[in-house]
Amino acid sequence: MTEIAQATRPPAANVESVEQFVGMISEATAPLTGGDYFRTLVARLARSLGVEAALVTECLDYPENHVRTLALWHGSDFSENITFDLVGTPCQDVIHGGEFCFYPEGMGRHFPEWASEEGGIESFIGIPVFAPSDGRTVGHIAVYDQRRMDSDRIVESMFRIIAARVGAEIERMQAEKALRDSEARARQHLSQLAHVSRLGALGEMASALAHEINQPLTTLTTYGQTCLHLLDRPDPDLGELRTALEKSLEGATRAKEVVKRLRAYVSRGDIKTRLIPIQRLLDDCLVLLQTETRHHQVELVLDLQEDLPPIRVDTVLIQQVLLNLVRNGVDAINHSEGSQRRIDLSVCADADGRVVFEIGDSGTGIAEEVLPRLFEPFSSSRQDGLGIGLSLCRSILEAHGGQLWLADTSASGTRFRFSVAADGAHSAQDSGREEIRDTAVG
Incomplete structure (x- = not known):
């Protein structure tokens, strides 16, 4: 990321025109998409305008009062992305009002609790971000500082231009996510269909098992009865008894194996x-x-x-x-x-x-x-x-x-x-x- 010198003057006083400022932002962010784009953008905004913080957010379950930062700059570096409640913040006016908001000073009077939590914020600029396809609100851009900001219409113009690009990028990311989610649901649906098809082909497992293990159980019963008959003899033949017991165990083992294999086949198809x-x-x-x-x-x-x-x-x-x-x-x-x-x-x-x-x-x-x-x-x-x-x-x-x-x-x-x-x-x-x-x- 190209470094930009720390600004010391209020917003809009650092640039000669909207075109110059927007051109600088566009040059830095043009080849970027997704998280890289948003991170570069907030860093450029914060450093060029000389403000304490800058952020880009995405609405969550709009019109509910929660947003998630896609990039957050605070102080002199990036901060970890957060989800926060809009209530009690100037961001609520931006998103729910759907209009550009500029508070050059007096944030402690308008939003005392929020301004205090953020370390004594005095000024704030925010603009909603709209999806190009249908105009829905998808997020917002905001910068704020502990110093007063001078009013100038050039500020609103340049923020509107930047917001248009941000809206397009958020919509692109949402479309990509929707496609991935759709593909994931389709794969899950196909997996469920395969599982249901397997179950339908095999029938109810309990009935199938009763049907399939009947023969080895019959073998087990037959040789068990043979053992009893042999034991009833005055002088039982131990060799015959051993053979009958071995056959009986073979039947039991086979019944167990049938149950094991069929159950595995139904549950996993393996x-x-x-x-x-x-x-x-x-x-x-x-x-x-x-x-x-x-x-x-x-x-x-x-x-x-x-x-x-x-x-x-x-x-x-x-x-x-x-x-x-x-x-x-x-x-x-x-x-x-x-x-x-x-x-x-x-x-x-x-x-x-x-x-x-x-x-x-x-x-x-x-x-x-x-x-x-x-x-x-x-x-x-x-x-x-x-x-x-x-x-x-x-x-x-x-x-x-x-x-x-x-x-x-x-x-x-x-x-x-x-x-x-x-x-x-x-x-x-x-x-x-x-x-x-x-x-x-x-």
Whole structure:
């Protein structure tokens, strides 16, 4: 900032003309905007006019009686910006009156409390600042001093010229802030929409959890009952008892993991992916799949293409999709009167680099009136169904960049397909992401 010599004479006596004074201010502030502009302006005003203080303010919640300084010069340097109440100050006359105010002397009589608090102020000049676009009052400029100021119409003229530039700058800053606030609100709104969409896709979390953890709880109950039967024997087989207890704990652990993952998915939309071979993915949940089908006297037939590439997925969530679709198939078979009770599970790689899973059942197909709302939450053809499963499955797959669709439905059965991207990356470029090697037993 260019230094200006301290003035010793009253306002307007330091300059030969309005043009000279305004030109000096404009030259110093022309390349500046925002806070730099306001700080340079008040410093120039105070030093050139030889006054104790100078300030530029912005109105807060106008016409309320509060303003905030955008720049404040006091004594011989800048002071920290403040928010203050206009009541009892000459600034109130400037802003609420909307007119240029010049008190060459007598501030102690007009505003005794304020003048005393400011160290014995004698004189004051203030002018309101208007927005160029609509003429609303957006702030004011003021200078004041402990000495008397001489009256001269040149003072009002030069302040009006400066106020016009200040009004344009304040309006520009307000427009910028409004744009930033609007963008922030838009981002927040989009985030809220995404969250609501996620919740709508998953349905009510409590109901979904009850639906999804039913199978592992059934496993837990079954093996718990087995343990009791073994203990009722005169000479229980400890090996069988240990196996039953281990299976029971596996069911409890799986139920806990399902709850944890689904809750995390709803609250944050996060998924924890890892690279896993298809055979390992299926082997990990095959016991649950077979338990479900065997309990209902349904045959489960697997058909896996050879040399399938691995996939990078959240294992628990994808296994949950498989369990849900198989369970739906079992339910469809139980509600049919056909003699064939069979579910086919096949996996293959397509030409687009995706792994496609297909689950087909021998049930009676899906009712025509249900088809338009098939993947919507709480849409079900069964009286005891929650209608959450397919919506949940689709949301999980979309979070993986995959798809779920109805391949076919008729009186002889239904086939669903879902796909996820294949990932053949076994190299070090996948470092940092969890990888499971194929250690499955055939």
